[in-house]
Amino acid sequence: MFVLDLKSGVPICDQIVNGFIKMKALGLISAGDQMPSVRSLALKFSVNPNTVQKAYAILESGGIIYSVKGRGSFVSDDESAHSAVLDRARSDFKAAVSAARDLGLGSLELNKIINDIYKEEEKC
Amino acid sequence: MFVLDLKSGVPICDQIVNGFIKMKALGLISAGDQMPSVRSLALKFSVNPNTVQKAYAILESGGIIYSVKGRGSFVSDDESAHSAVLDRARSDFKAAVSAARDLGLGSLELNKIINDIYKEEEKC
Amino acid sequence: MFVLDLKSGVPICDQIVNGFIKMKALGLISAGDQMPSVRSLALKFSVNPNTVQKAYAILESGGIIYSVKGRGSFVSDDESAHSAVLDRARSDFKAAVSAARDLGLGSLELNKIINDIYKEEEKC
Amino acid sequence: MFVLDLKSGVPICDQIVNGFIKMKALGLISAGDQMPSVRSLALKFSVNPNTVQKAYAILESGGIIYSVKGRGSFVSDDESAHSAVLDRARSDFKAAVSAARDLGLGSLELNKIINDIYKEEEKC
């Protein structure tokens, strides 16, 4: 399970959305798996249920999960929805690379920044 | 001159700041050049003059431009400003890498995207 | 037999009710036929027995089926039930028309859609 | 402007979403037009600003409108987004027609229901 960083400035809601997208990308959750209930996740993260609800609504509108009243929320088997998310992530990243290039940063330095950030992750 | 994208979600103020930084990086404006007046730029972009004013203040605090009372704002020749710009670019890029990582993109793929974009530049 | 679509957002209970009504309309079940037991259907559909029970109660209150203590539920031969089914169908259809109208679809287009679908039937 | 029916059972939020979609379909609002502010619409409809906010978020996620912090919300010029909404409406309506047909309703009766509902509108 992922962790929230309340001080990061990134909306809690988005952190939850991204957390589950990453979990699916990593294979930690798969199509058909039941999501934790809105209330239980809110308790676990010590946030308001409405915030979790909003995150789940975003995931559902993106086709990543679906909800059944009275039963719970489940990971969708719509792979195109998940790949659409990754496509957008790639395109956002490309824009960031172009912006960095335009300001004069070299490819070697960008590669180094990436490796530093990913190495940092390994430590955790 | 650069264009504003109101739909992008990026604050107008930031877009103006980044636009001038990029113009300087690309050599479209140089040390000593006079900046457009706050009023004229606000009219041109159809935005609130306060927003342009704020962007100029940020550029000035970063040493990119300087203002002379009664005459206007000018592009600075302060070389230390250049490194500040690069720092800002690096920090923006780091944020983009973290965002991509959070969505499950691997470092290898990011490195590949960078190399593709920089190779494309060589062709030009 | 019909299938349930958990992702559709339509309450499971309603889907079961509609499924049997449709089966009767299509002649797949007839007056006197025994209904599957609540438990067996719940197992088959992997839903809560209470949900099937509720669906059967709705079907019974509509005169579509009747239950005999200790023996099970059976398809009714009550003709008045048929008109109740049609009433329900009409009211569902009216809701669909209102929804389409609210989104700006015109009556001419709706009439055309109907005619297209019914012409398609003639071919079969 | 459209009106809300608080007794209808249809979520207020959806009524607002559909209201604007219909207004766009009818040409009452066009690409680039500024939407009423969240607060002013909440006041006008006597509903909570959060409810309007949610409706606007749904419209934005569907590409119907876009928001600019500090400036307001505007009708998008993404026509494909609007036609996607209409496409879904058509497909929902087709499903309703098929369901009605399967239960034995004739095309003449369905056409009559449509005309009755649309005539009712004319009176208003």
Add this chain to the structure above:
DNA sequence: GTGGTCTAGACCACA
């Protein structure tokens, strides 16, 4: 002024 996020808490339908 504008939109965006979040908490707190109520109430509903559905299983």
Add this chain to the structure above:
DNA sequence: GTGGTCTAGACCACA
């Protein structure tokens, strides 16, 4: 128990 909607009200960034 589950998710969904809504109100009330606070606080934030941005223009």
